[in-house]
Amino acid sequence: MIDFAGKSHLNKNDLDGYKLIGDGKDGEIYQIAEDKCVKYFFKEETQQKELEALKVGQSSPIFPGLYEYGDNYIVMQYVEGVSLARHLKKEKQISKALTAKVIALLQELQRVGFTRWDTEIRHILIAQDHQLKVIDHKRAFSTKTHIPTKLFKGLKKYDVLDEFLEYVKELHPSSYQDWMNKK
Template sequence: MNDFDKIAAKNKGKITIQDLNGFTMLGKGADGSVFQLSPEKCVKVYVNEDNQKKELYALQIGQSSSVIPRLYEYGSNYIVMELVNGGNLKAYLKKEKQLPKLIAMKILFMLAELQKVGFTRLDTEVRHIFFNELGEIKVIDHKRAMTTVRSVPTKLFTGLKKLGYLDQFLGHVKELHPSIYEQWKKIKLI
C-alpha cells in the first residue's frame, strides 16, 4: 500500500494502469481496471473520470450498509476500496448447481439494503454479487446506482434465468417474502 501512496502522491491523485506494474490485476472491464493493493484493499482505475465520480458518490452514500464495499480513499480517476475476498454469485451457481434458500435470503437482504441507503437502481448483475470468506454478501460496480431508476431487479432476473436458477430463486422469494413476490408478479416480471 505504501508504494501506491507514493505513486498517487507523485501523480497528484491521478493513476495510470502503467503506474500499477507489479500489482496484481483482478479484473478489467469497460469502465476500468481493478488491482489488488493489499489483502484488504483494491484500487479501481477508471477510463472515464465521470464514471469515477458516479461510483464514488454511490459508495459514499452506501457506507452505512454492510453490502457495499468500504471506501478508503480516492483520486480524480481512481477509488481505493475494500477487496472482497470471495466468489461471485454466477461462479457459485455454476459450481454448486443450486440456489439455496439462504442465498435467496441474502439476495433479498441486499436488495433491501440498496433501497435503504437510497440507491435508485435496486438491481445488479449476478456477476457483481459476491460472497466474502465469511459468507457475507457484497455488491460491486455502483456507477449507475444513482443515475438509473429501476425499482425491480430485472438484470438479476435475466442473469438468474440465463443460468437456469430464476424459478428456484422465485420459489424461495414466494415462501420468504410473499408480498415481494406478488409485487413482482403484478408488474409482470414473473
C-alpha cells in the same frame, strides 16, 4: 506500495507490478494489499458516479469499504470470494439461505437510497464469511428499478430463477406479489 493518500491522479504506470484482478468496460482493478484493491477508471465521469454511490453505501455492510480516491481511481476493500455467477454455475441451484441474503441485499440497496437497486449476478460477491457484497455502482442513481430484471436474467441463465422466486414467495411474499404484478 503506492502512497495513495492525497494523490489526486493515478497514472497507469503507477500500477506496474500490482496484480490485475478484474478488467471491465469502465476500468481495471488491481489488488494492492491483502484487503485493498484500486479501481482505475478510464473516464473521470464514471469515477464520480461510482464514488457517489460508494459513499452513500458506506453505512451498509453490503458495500466494500471506501479508503482513498482521486479523480480517476478509488481504493476500496478487496472482497475475497466468488461471484454469485460463479457460484451458480458450479452449484446449479440456489439455497433458501442464499435467496434470503439476496433479498436482504436488494432491500439494503433501496434503504441507502439507490434508485437502481437491481444488480447483475457477476457483481454480487460471496465473501469468505458467506456475507454478500455488491460492486460496480455507476448506475445507482441514473436508472430506476421496478423489478430486478438484470438479477432475474442472470438467475435464469443458470436455471435457478423459478427456485429463487419460490423462496421469495415464502420469505418475502409482498416482494413476490409486487414483482409478479409488474412482470
